[in-house]
Amino acid sequence: TQLLEQSPQFLSIQEGENLTVYCNSSSVFSSLQWYRQEPGEGPVLLVTVVTGGEVKKLKRLTFQFGDARKDSSLHITAAQPGDTGLYLCAGRGTYKYIFGTGTRLKVLA
Amino acid sequence: DTAVSQTPKYLVTQMGNDKSIKCEQNLGHDTMYWYKQDSKKFLKIMFSYNNKELIINETVPNRFSPKSPDKAHLNLHINSLELGDSAVYFCASSQDLGSGSPLHFGNGTRLTVT
Numbered sequence: 318t319q320l321l322e323q324s325p326q327f328l329s330i331q332e333g334e335n336l337t338v339y340c341n342s343s344s345v346f347s348s349l350q351w352y353r354q355e356p357g358e359g360p361v362l363l364v365t366v367v368t369g370g371e372v373k374k375l376k377r378l379t380f381q382f383g384d385a386r387k388d389s390s391l392h393i394t395a396a397q398p399g400d401t402g403l404y405l406c407a408g409r410g411t412y413k414y415i416f417g418t419g420t421r422l423k424v425l426a
Numbered sequence: 427d428t429a430v431s432q433t434p435k436y437l438v439t440q441m442g443n444d445k446s447i448k449c450e451q452n453l454g455h456d457t458m459y460w461y462k463q464d465s466k467k468f469l470k471i472m473f474s475y476n477n478k479e480l481i482i483n484e485t486v487p488n489r490f491s492p493k494s495p496d497k498a499h500l501n502l503h504i505n506s507l508e509l510g511d512s513a514v515y516f517c518a519s520s521q522d523l524g525s526g527s528p529l530h531f532g533n534g535t536r537l538t539v540t
Contacts, residue, residue, distance in 0.1 A: 348526060359430070359516050359531025360469070367526065403467055412481050412523050413459075416469040 319344040319410055321417035329423045330396055338391045338420045340406035347409045349382055349389045354403040363391075396424045429453050432517045432532035439507055440540055446503045447535045449517030455530070457481075457523055458500040460492060461516040463534070469516070475500055476523055507539045 321342045330336055348367045352360035364373050366382035373380045379392040389406055401424050406417040432449040439445055460472040474482040478494045489505045500517060514534045520527035
């Protein structure tokens with residue numbers, strides 16, 4: 318069974334701080350995606366990474382795919398209250414996406 | 427325009443009842459999914475369909491029966507509801523079964539079984 322463990326599970330930080338969320342698995346994935354989910358809504362795609370070692374930047378968010386394509390990280394610089402939400406990684410399995418356990422981020426003003 | 431829409435938003439019902447959730451996507455995607463999100467926010471795939479054909483049934487009890495009348499619709503019917511079925515159910519679609527196709531989610535249906 319393919320599993321994706323995210324850490325930390327919960328994170329509460331002050332506005333302006335930096336943070337990193339990790340997504341780890343013992344399985345290899347052909348691609349990995351990060352989503353953000355806000356209360357009462359469905360997850361929304363942030364980024365897709367495909368190549369081992371790939372780094373993608375989306376404004377203050379930096380995503381990295383591990384060299385072996387088994388893990389990924391999301392780094393947020395100078396977090397803002399608008400970054401608050403549930404962050405989910407998702408690995409591509411056979412004809413399906415397997416979601417991580419989730420990281421709930423709260424950024425305090 | 428809503429890309430993936432599902433109805434109803436909330437569903438409260440008693441044990442033993444039968445209920446349906448409807449989902450429609452106007453993105454022209456070939457593939458649709460049902461995911462279940464539990465109280466700990468864990469999202470688990472239930473079914474995926476590609477061009478109306480069932481691709482994945484992830485060991486879901488046969489009380490759950492998906493139906494795809496066309497590739498823009500994927501409905502979920504649940505028989506003999508149980509307390510453990512309480513969760514948020516998300517419909518999603520993707521362009522195709524390719525590994526790079528992102529998921530587009532609806533806003534979920536919160537099912538409460540009492």
